[in-house]
Amino acid sequence: MASFVLKRLALMIPTLLGVSIIVFLMLKIVPGDPVNSIVPPDASEAERAAVRAQLGLDKPMIAQYGIWLGRVVQGNLGDSVTRRLPVTEMLLPALKNTVILTAAAAVTAFIIALVVGVYSAYYPNSRIAALFNGLSLASIGLPNFWAALILIGIFSVTLGWLPSSGMNTAGSSGTGDLIKHLVLPTAATALSSVGIMTRMVRSTVSGILKQDFIFALQAKGVRRWTILRHVLRNGMPTILNVTGLQFGALLASSVLVETVFSWPGIGQVIYQAIGQRDFPVVQAGVLVIAIAFVLLNLIVDAVHAAMDPRVRHA
Amino acid sequence: MTELLKIDNLVTEFSIQKKRVSAVRGVSLQVRKGKTLVILGESGSGKSVMLRSILNLKPAGARISGSIKLGEEELLTKSPKEMEGIRGNRIAMIFQDALSALDPLYRVGEQIVETIAAHRKIGKAEAKSQVAELLGKVGIPSPEERMRAFPHEMSGGMRQRAVIAMALACKPDLLLADEPTTALDVTIQAQILRLFKEIQAEYGMSIVLVTHDIGVAAEMADDIAVMYAGKIVEYGRARQILSAPAHPYTVGLIEATPKRGQKGKLSAIPGQPPLITAMPEGCSFADRCPMARSSCREVTPAFTHYGEAHIAACYLLEEEQPVAQ
Numbered sequence A: 001m002a003s004f005v006l007k008r009l010a011l012m013i014p015t016l017l018g019v020s021i022i023v024f025l026m027l028k029i030v031p032g033d034p035v036n037s038i039v040p041p042d043a044s045e046a047e048r049a050a051v052r053a054q055l056g057l058d059k060p061m062i063a064q065y066g067i068w069l070g071r072v073v074q075g076n077l078g079d080s081v082t083r084r085l086p087v088t089e090m091l092l093p094a095l096k097n098t099v100i101l102t103a104a105a106a107v108t109a110f111i112i113a114l115v116v117g118v119y120s121a122y123y124p125n126s127r128i129a130a131l132f133n134g135l136s137l138a139s140i141g142l143p144n145f146w147a148a149l150i151l152i153g154i155f156s157v158t159l160g161w162l163p164s165s166g167m168n169t170a171g172s173s174g175t176g177d178l179i180k181h182l183v184l185p186t187a188a189t190a191l192s193s194v195g196i197m198t199r200m201v202r203s204t205v206s207g208i209l210k211q212d213f214i215f216a217l218q219a220k221g222v223r224r225w226t227i228l229r230h231v232l233r234n235g236m237p238t239i240l241n242v243t244g245l246q247f248g249a250l251l252a253s254s255v256l257v258e259t260v261f262s263w264p265g266i267g268q269v270i271y272q273a274i275g276q277r278d279f280p281v282v283q284a285g286v287l288v289i290a291i292a293f294v295l296l297n298l299i300v301d302a303v304h305a306a307m308d309p310r311v312r313h314a
Numbered sequence B: 001m002t003e004l005l006k007i008d009n010l011v012t013e014f015s016i017q018k019k020r021v022s023a024v025r026g027v028s029l030q031v032r033k034g035k036t037l038v039i040l041g042e043s044g045s046g047k048s049v050m051l052r053s054i055l056n057l058k059p060a061g062a063r064i065s066g067s068i069k070l071g072e073e074e075l076l077t078k079s080p081k082e083m084e085g086i087r088g089n090r091i092a093m094i095f096q097d098a099l100s101a102l103d104p105l106y107r108v109g110e111q112i113v114e115t116i117a118a119h120r121k122i123g124k125a126e127a128k129s130q131v132a133e134l135l136g137k138v139g140i141p142s143p144e145e146r147m148r149a150f151p152h153e154m155s156g157g158m159r160q161r162a163v164i165a166m167a168l169a170c171k172p173d174l175l176l177a178d179e180p181t182t183a184l185d186v187t188i189q190a191q192i193l194r195l196f197k198e199i200q201a202e203y204g205m206s207i208v209l210v211t212h213d214i215g216v217a218a219e220m221a222d223d224i225a226v227m228y229a230g231k232i233v234e235y236g237r238a239r240q241i242l243s244a245p246a247h248p249y250t251v252g253l254i255e256a257t258p259k260r261g262q263k264g265k266l267s268a269i270p271g272q273p274p275l276i277t278a279m280p281e282g283c284s285f286a287d288r289c290p291m292a293r294s295s296c297r298e299v300t301p302a303f304t305h306y307g308e309a310h311i312a313a314c315y316l317l318e319e320e321q322p323v324a325q
Ligand SMILES: Nc1ncnc2c1ncn2[C@@H]1O[C@H](COP(=O)(O)OP(=O)(O)O)[C@@H](O)[C@H]1O
Pocket: B014, B016, B023, B041, B042, B043, B044, B045, B046, B047, B048, B049, B050, B059, B275, B276
């Protein structure tokens, strides 16, 4: 198992290098001179050149990349242009908030998809399965920010049950308050993934139910719950795998949903930074998300291997 | 009473594209106590469906009718809960492919413990020692170690032995074995068949063995039922059927088998069995039968008795060798 993880870690390095190159180039490609956002508009050419040299922008591209990567590896992602703060100081608390939202959405989507998917696989011709099937199709087509607005309209504006913005009511910091604030963003984020994951759980489980060993289990006279346990155990590697991949989609939708709900996460930070042309922040934000993505895949693969002896021994 | 299992007019229907089709079309059989009944027939003749029907195992939408009596008890009217108590306990089943009949993610020992736990109140430690004993009995070396293996870590022969051990776990009265040696090579096949005989001698159980291999039938059978297109066409004592087959289909099957030491090409029965979605009128073998005449395609032949324990369903026999009941 340890060697499996080490192997996968080694395989991550090229991926991460690729990601870093793309993120680095991203800034080089956007139009506009980053020096403009630092120096006053009336600065002289000499002043501009000084700033450029200070930022290392006068060096060849490869050298710039090398310097930048060297800093990134040491955890130095540069300073925010607008707030004059190290980027990490802005991003880390935001990252935590994004993780809270994404994890809540993932757990919610996972539980709903599991229950509904297993039920629909067991009773494919039932009316309830047909209803869920329609709902999941509809949810896949519904954009998250649109869902977010509908949810706010119903539960905040009309019914007044739940808050529509922020993480905490001013002056309060209880968990209950946090959870209240979490409900709507979680629902909006999870929505499209729930549909996809439900369909995936259903097809995985109905595939397993057709396998010979299920018949053999019935022939042994074990109880239905024992059979369900075997079904889940066999479906779990695939289900977790797809959930892990959906994590990426969830992360992406939480970034969008954050801006609607003013959730102080990384999405909101990036969104504001784009508006202010604060490129180091955008760059670092994208890099952090990309690394989170790659790490997630590693975790998913490791869990898969831990759960399936055939993969582990291969 | 010498019969353990008595099947009467068993019909198993599936619905295929909203139409009802029968894979088993009125089978009547008896399984004698402590004896082996071999069900013989080409692939697609309904042997597996029939065997599963005995345990009332069927896909959604399928319907089983007729009568299946285990001793005095009618199985077809039992509740799902009651059937759970019979499956694996009083009637156990062994499948053709041991690899796909085992859950790949559970250790072999766990899967046997699970069978015992479903039917007996028993502690973990005791169940484990029973499993080790069973594995030893079916000829698996160092059973204590092998019970911790996953199915894919065992050879095909060992896996089939483990599955047999699982079937024996609750000392069933009846063992249903669906082509248990077809997936194995010849030497292993002989070992497994010998194992069946040994456990039958020890436990005194009845066995229903499904095969398409006359050699296996000759080796194992006390009784033989020849199945074709969902029906029994010939049924009786093995010795009589093998030495003096009555039905043209049985004759064809036996002729298609190479005799010991005899080389040369097989005279396989030409043609294909009919599809269950398109069953012909009359005798379903008529289209492939070298002796068929027009009357065969009109009305299905009834059984002709051939001595006390040998029947066959063919018009030819009615005329040529009528035997008084
Ligand atoms: N679940 C099912 N649904 C529809 N038809 C089936 C099903 N299972 C088996 N059959 C059909 O029943 C017939 C008998 O199959 P089977 O009992 O497996 O034959 P055998 O075991 O003798 O080779 C075949 O034509 C097969 O296609």
